[in-house]
Amino acid sequence: MIRTRFAPSPTGYMHIGNLRTALYEYLIAKSQGGKFILRIEDTDRERFVEGAVDVIYETLAMAGIKYDEGPDVGGDYGPYIQSERKNNYIDYAKQLVDKGEAYYCFCTKQRLDELKNNSSDKIAKYDRHCLNMPKQEIEQRLKNGEEYVIRQKIREGKTTFKDVVYGEITVDNDELDDQILIKSDGLATYNFANVIDDHLMNITHVVRGSEYLSSTPKYNLLYEAFGWEIPTYIHLPAVMKNSGEKLSKRNGDASFQDLIKKGYLPEAIINYVALLGWAPKENREIYSLEELEKVFNTDGLSKSPAIFDIVKLTWMNGEYIKAMDFDKFYELAEPVLKQSVKTEKIDLKKAAGYVKTRIGTINEIAQMLDFIDSLPDYDKALYVHKKMKTTEEISLKSLKEALSMLENIQDWTNDSLYSSMTELCKNLGIKNSQLLWPVRTALSGKPTSPCGASELAELLGKEETLKRIKIGIDKLVI
RNA sequence: GGCCCGUUGGUCAAGCGGUUAAGACACGGCCCUUUCACGGCUGAGACACGAGUUCGAUUCUCGUACGGGUCACCA
Numbered sequence: 001m002i003r004t005r006f007a008p009s010p011t012g013y014m015h016i017g018n019l020r021t022a023l024y025e026y027l028i029a030k031s032q033g034g035k036f037i038l039r040i041e042d043t044d045r046e047r048f049v050e051g052a053v054d055v056i057y058e059t060l061a062m063a064g065i066k067y068d069e070g071p072d073v074g075g076d077y078g079p080y081i082q083s084e085r086k087n088n089y090i091d092y093a094k095q096l097v098d099k100g101e102a103y104y105c106f107c108t109k110q111r112l113d114e115l116k117n118n119s120s121d122k123i124a125k126y127d128r129h130c131l132n133m134p135k136q137e138i139e140q141r142l143k144n145g146e147e148y149v150i151r152q153k154i155r156e157g158k159t160t161f162k163d164v165v166y167g168e169i170t171v172d173n174d175e176l177d178d179q180i181l182i183k184s185d186g187l188a189t190y191n192f193a194n195v196i197d198d199h200l201m202n203i204t205h206v207v208r209g210s211e212y213l214s215s216t217p218k219y220n221l222l223y224e225a226f227g228w229e230i231p232t233y234i235h236l237p238a239v240m241k242n243s244g245e246k247l248s249k250r251n252g253d254a255s256f257q258d259l260i261k262k263g264y265l266p267e268a269i270i271n272y273v274a275l276l277g278w279a280p281k282e283n284r285e286i287y288s289l290e291e292l293e294k295v296f297n298t299d300g301l302s303k304s305p306a307i308f309d310i311v312k313l314t315w316m317n318g319e320y321i322k323a324m325d326f327d328k329f330y331e332l333a334e335p336v337l338k339q340s341v342k343t344e345k346i347d348l349k350k351a352a353g354y355v356k357t358r359i360g361t362i363n364e365i366a367q368m369l370d371f372i373d374s375l376p377d378y379d380k381a382l383y384v385h386k387k388m389k390t391t392e393e394i395s396l397k398s399l400k401e402a403l404s405m406l407e408n409i410q411d412w413t414n415d416s417l418y419s420s421m422t423e424l425c426k427n428l429g430i431k432n433s434q435l436l437w438p439v440r441t442a443l444s445g446k447p448t449s450p451c452g453a454s455e456l457a458e459l460l461g462k463e464e465t466l467k468r469i470k471i472g473i474d475k476l477v478i
Numbered sequence: 479g480g481c482c483c484g485u486u487g488g489u490c491a492a493g494c495g496g497u498u499a500a501g502a503c504a505c506g507g508c509c510c511u512u513u514c515a516c517g518g519c520u521g522a523g524a525c526a527c528g529a530g531u532u533c534g535a536u537u538c539u540c541g542u543a544c545g546g547g548u549c550a551c552c553a
Contacts, residue, residue, distance in 0.1 A: 007553090008553090009552085009553050011552090011553075041553065042553095043552090043553080044552055044553060046552085047552070047553075109551075112550095112551085116550095124549080125549085147551095149551055166482090166483065166484090169482070169483080170482095171481065171482070172481080174481095175480075175481050175482090175549080176549095177549075177550095179550090180550085180551050182551090183551040184551055185551075187551090189550090189551070189552085189553090190552070190553045191553085194553090209547095210483070210484090210546085210547065211546095211547055211548070211553095212547095212548095212553095213482065213483065213547070213548080214481075214482055214483090214547065214548040214549075215548075215549095217482095235483090237483090237484080237546090238546075238547080240546090243545075243546095244545075244546085246546085246547095272490095275490070275491085275502090276490070277490090279490085279491055279492065281492095283492075283500070283501050283502085284501090284502095285490095285501085285502060285503095302490095302491080303483075303484060303485095304483090304484050304485065304545095304546090305484075305545085305546065305547095306489090306490065306491090307489060307490080308489095308490095309489050309490065309503070309504090311489080311503065311504060312489070312490065312502080312503045312504080313503095314503095315502085315503055315504085316502095316503085318515095322516075357515060357516050358514070358515045358516080359515090368514095385513080387513095388512090388513080418512075421512080422512085432511095432512060433511090433512065433513090435512085436512035436513085437512070437513065439512080440512065440513055441513080444513085446513090446514095447513075447514080448513055448514035448515080449513060449514070450513095450514075450515080451512090451513085451514090452511090452512035452513065452514095453512050453513085454512070455512085456512095
């Protein structure tokens with residue numbers, strides 16, 4: 001059975017790239033009936049951020065990415081928090097020392113720094129100063145309580161590994177450093193803990209960002225040193241902010257939480273992100289998470305970085321809003337609606353209905369309905385519309401006619417208002433638009449509105465409608 | 479700088495030796511229409527460059543350019 005894992009370190013927010021990695025790991029497992037595991041990698045105590053673990057839990061929950069095993073749900077391979085598993089790592093490292101695949105190193109940081117500074121080129125591999133230290137000396141220094149690390153001994157030769165998306169990659173071991181496995185604080189480095197944990201947790205597919213591509217040979221060497229089975233590697237290209245910069249946590253707008261705050265729906269974000277770096281076999285773009293679980297296939301994974309495009313996300317979000325049933329939409333929209341429309345007696349449900357097909361995000365509702373509470377101070381040039389065949393004169397006349405007609409209307413409903421106005425146009429011998437456009441303009445004070453003249457009139461009510469038309473007339477008379 | 483990886487319209491992308499090089503977003507136009515939007519139709523727009531291999535290269539190989547990653551007691 002396939003087992004994948006998401007192994008974030010709790011060092012801050014979860015940006016779209018992190019989320020996409022988790023999503024792909026989840027989909028790779030689920031598309032083949034496998035298990036998806038969450039493991040928190042907190043070996044670096046200095047970078048630990050309070051609350052970051054909760055952000056991870058919340059984000060995955062909101063996105064609908066459920067893990068079969070994890071710190072808060074348990075499982076047979078726990079604990080799922082790396083700091084709680086630390087005792088094991090040093091034993092594994094010692095095992096490697098015994099096998100001659102790793103060695104103790106007592107070099108001070110100072111010596112290491114000098115080593116780096118003295119080499120003119122940027123290749124600053126460890127010089128293996130401690131590699132051949134006699135056993136007695138090692139034991140003596142350990143007994144003395146000297147600080148030490150344990151380093152991996154890289155063998156000579158070449159290492160080849162296979163990656164599902166990038167294919168076969170070979171590097172000369174000469175390029176590889178004798179990396180530290182156990183730090184002087186006794187904790188494992190990420191690279192080491194990762195290998196141990198993945199093996200112990202039976203992870204079959206190691207899925208991660210392509211920034212790990214270059215350390216993968218060292219992983220392989222470690223698996224080989226232990227005599228363990230090498231997992232299937234799947235490296236993912238980065239998600240970029242623009243052609244030159246990777247998406248960064250700092251930039252807020254790319255974090256999942258921020259997108260939610262901006263009025264994006266989790267389902268839409270998941271859908272969009274799934275398509276950022278992966279393409280389905282069929283020519284289609286709208287997929288629910290359940291559907292993705294069925295059709296996901298690593299063949300569709302792309303090699304090159306993708307730029308996160310908020311415009312397309314917004315479009316997709318709009319598609320989700322349009323497709324949503326009204327009650328659910330209203331539930332989501334209500335807070336924004338109440339926030340942006342304070343005027344009493346406005347039928348918010350009607351307003352919601354008009355706005356539903358016209359927005360990309362829930363938050364856009366606010367500016368779309370901002371004319372309800374107070375009529376904007378618009379320019380009378382708005383009344384002149386070529387396509388509607390209106391001029392200031394025609395508009396003035398239409399508004400006057402509309403005003404006197406509307407004053408007598410009793411049945412203040414959209415249908416009734418619409419038919420009365422079109423009938424008036426017929427009687428006056430003008431096109432519908434020559435009256436409806438000016439009225440629409442007078443009522444909204446904006447070049448565009450979420451609905452037409454009659455709907456606006458109904459929404460605003462008789463009193464406000466008449467008042468706004470009078471304002472329009474005044475503007476045009478001057 | 480060494481090593482590794484990448485490069486199809488502005489963006490996401492299909493393509494796996496022979497195609498008029500899909501589709502989506504964005505953009506322009508038209509239609510529909512009480513504005514906008516929706517919907518429908520339509521337009522412009524791409525294989526980074528140079529050599530090979532081949533009857534034939536966007537597809538294969540090698541260079542060049544550009545971009546990214548990595549070279550930590552960070553993950």
